[in-house]
Amino acid sequence: MNKQEKTNVMRVLEQKMISYKSYTYTQDASTSGEEIARILGENPECVFKTLVTRGKTGQYYVFVVPVAKELDLKKAAKAAGEKSIEMIKQKELLPLTGYVHGGCSPIGMKKQFKTYIHNTAVNFDTIFFSAGKVGYQVEVSPEDMGKAFPYTIGDIISDE
Numbered sequence: 001m002n003k004q005e006k007t008n009v010m011r012v013l014e015q016k017m018i019s020y021k022s023y024t025y026t027q028d029a030s031t032s033g034e035e036i037a038r039i040l041g042e043n044p045e046c047v048f049k050t051l052v053t054r055g056k057t058g059q060y061y062v063f064v065v066p067v068a069k070e071l072d073l074k075k076a077a078k079a080a081g082e083k084s085i086e087m088i089k090q091k092e093l094l095p096l097t098g099y100v101h102g103g104c105s106p107i108g109m110k111k112q113f114k115t116y117i118h119n120t121a122v123n124f125d126t127i128f129f130s131a132g133k134v135g136y137q138v139e140v141s142p143e144d145m146g147k148a149f150p151y152t153i154g155d156i157i158s159d160e
Contacts, residue, residue, distance in 0.1 A: 008098075008108040009132040013140065018147055021139040022131055031102075033067025037128075040137065044068040046124040047137075050104040052097060052113070055082035060096065062115040064106050064129060069118070069157040079116050079154040103134040107148050115151040117142070122153060 006014075013020045025039045037044040044067050051063045051071050061080050063071050077085040090101050097109040106115050106129065121127050121142045131138040145151065 005133075007105075007132040007136055009105045009130070009136075009138055012108045012148060013138065016147055018140065018144045020144075021126075023128075023137045023139070024135055025137070026135060036137065037067055040128060042128060045120060046126070047128040048117070048121065050106050050130060052088050052093060052104065053085045054088050055080055056084045057082060060088070060113045061085065062106050062109070062113045063156055064115065064117040064121070064151075065157050066118060066120060071156060072158040075154070075156045075158075076116070079152065079156055080114065099130075099132055100134065103130050103132055103136070105130040105132040105138075106145075106151070108132055112149055115149060116154050116156055117145070117151050118156050119153045 010022055023040055033047060033049050034044050037047040040047065047067045048064045049067045051065065053061045053063060053076060055061060063076055065071050073085050077083065093104060094100055097104060099105060126139045126141050128137050128139050
């Protein structure tokens with residue numbers, strides 16, 4: 001890795017003394033998560049995206065799922081104990097989390113929301129997710145992620 005700008009995610013990981021690897025790549029708004037996995041030379045099943053939702057009660061929830069999969073809103077609502085859950089609008093993301101679309105990370109949001117990670121994450125020694133900026137990714141063990149923020153493992157993706 002070249003000397004690069006540190007993101008807030010990297011600073012949080014360092015502050016909590018969590019081992020990580022960081023990666024940068026060229027991306028635009030249309031680059032899919034599966035393309036990012038290919039750029040990184042990684043299996044798309046261990047590259048995750050961060051999705052922010054709002055429950056019927058008005059509470060916000062964060063879901064971290066493999067990039068090639070879709071969040072199942074019914075399973076997500078059940079996991080969160082909500083009647084229903086919907087994705088927040090893209091324009092709400094930055095003011096709510098401090099992150100832009102394509103650069104949202106479960107680490108370092110303005111406020112820590114209840115977070116759920118798809119259960120396949122524990123199948124890997126490390127997983128990749130956004131480092132909080134478009135074109136930046138970090139690789140962290142699921143175990144170490146628990147030192148950075150509390151999360152619950154669950155079956156939250158759509159069945160194919």
